[in-house]
Amino acid sequence: MNKKADLAWQYSTVTHDPVDVRHHGAINVPIYQTSLFAFETYDEFRQAAQHPQQAHVYSRGSNPTVSYLEEKLAALEGAEAAKCFASGMAAISAAILSAVRTGDHIVCVSQAYGPTRLFVTQYLQRFGIDATLVDGGSPDAIRAALRPETKLLYLESPTSMLFQLQDLAACAALARSRGIVTIADNSWATPVFQRPLELGIDLVVHSVTKYISGQSDSVAGVVIGSKPLVDRIAEDEYMLLGGIMTAHTAAQITRSLRTLPLRMERHERSALAAAAHLAGQPYVAKINHPALPSHPQHALGLRQMNGSSGLFSFESAESPEKMRDWANRLNYFKIGVSWGGFESLVTVNPAMAGCAPEARSLIRLHIGLENVDDLTQDMDQAWAGVKDVQP
Structure with a gap:
């Protein structure tokens, strides 16, 4: 099918x-x-x-x-x-x-x-x-x-x-x-x-x-x-x-x-757009999203899944403190656990086992149902503010 x-x-x-x-x-x-x-x-x-x-x-x-x-x-x-x-x-x-x-x-x-x-x-x-x-x-x-x-x-x-x-x-x-x-x-x-x-x-x-x-x-x-x-x-x-x-x-x-398939289509599309935007950012060392060709198990994902959702993470060589400053400056992303709702969410954690050697932080994003251009612009303005105070 x-x-x-x-x-x-x-x-x-x-x-x-x-x-x-x-x-x-x-x-x-x-x-x-x-x-x-x-x-x-x-x-x-x-x-x-x-x-x-x-x-x-x-x-x-x-x-x-x-x-x-x-x-x-x-x-x-x-x-x-x-x-x-x-x-x-x-x-x-x-x-x-x-x-x-x-x-x-x-x-x-x-x-x-x-x-x-x-x-x-x-x-x-x-x-x-x-x-x-x-x-x-x-x-x-x-x-x-x-x-x-x-x-x-x-x-x-x-x-x-x-x-x-x-x-x-x-x-x-x-x-x-x-x-x-x-x-x-x-x-x-x-x-x-x-x-x-x-x-x-x-x-x-x-x-x-x-x-x-x-x-x-x-x-x-x-x-x-x-x-x-x-x-x-x-x-x-x-x-x-x-x-x-x-x-x-x-x-x-x-x-x-009744709206689950419709919502999942939107989450998928917006998350892939957000991940593509993040791939070019200086504070991103690696993106963990199984629908991206860069994921080491991408072929397996294509074989057993028919799409992807709005939750993924990225790794950064920046410190958790600096990335939490970035998260604090986000306007559209809420800081909170869980995922799956309308709202976009962010959490910042120290790098864990399995992260890239250079990674110091692991940032998890849930991309909600808001306009994805608003979300990517929000990430950009937040990082610009961090660089101003922490060159």
């Missing part, structure tokens, strides 16, 4: 619904702001209570507003089922817990989201579960880290600081040959530009807070995959740990979902 046809399919999936007579033809699915659902007869109640994920009994189990969103997200990823959670980390931890037991071993990419790394390397140790962090860009390193007791391979492609890719199809094939479950964080690309399940991955997780929500007003997560795997999570980790998504949050995200 080419990119144009794929986007057309995405648009159709998120925008076209039949008239739902259950909701009197309401164009938006109503917010079922209720904790419980009542029944006319005790027999109906008893039958529903036997299947709390399929029948609406109590909103900690299932809720019609949330179920509608889950159906849409599963369709976007080409999956059988999805389960929404109260945060991205709630979804990630539930998915991981569903795959491991005491005595098991996890292999996780070393550039994965920080709380994910802490969860597998520190928190799970108290339950006798071991983890190894590996260079996700090296298939040999991944293979060498596997043990007989390895039960989970956790991936995040691209990662969200240096934007390293993993070969998802190769990782999935390797894991399947050894009976290992694979989980991939797909928050950066979204289902619009990458669908790991089609490459053989078992479970996909998203921080729905990011692009899927797209408004910086909701915190949420989702686990997506086959019905048996998602049902097991729904019955155990979801029901027992209680990290549920509320009906109000689901309605907010459903509203945003």
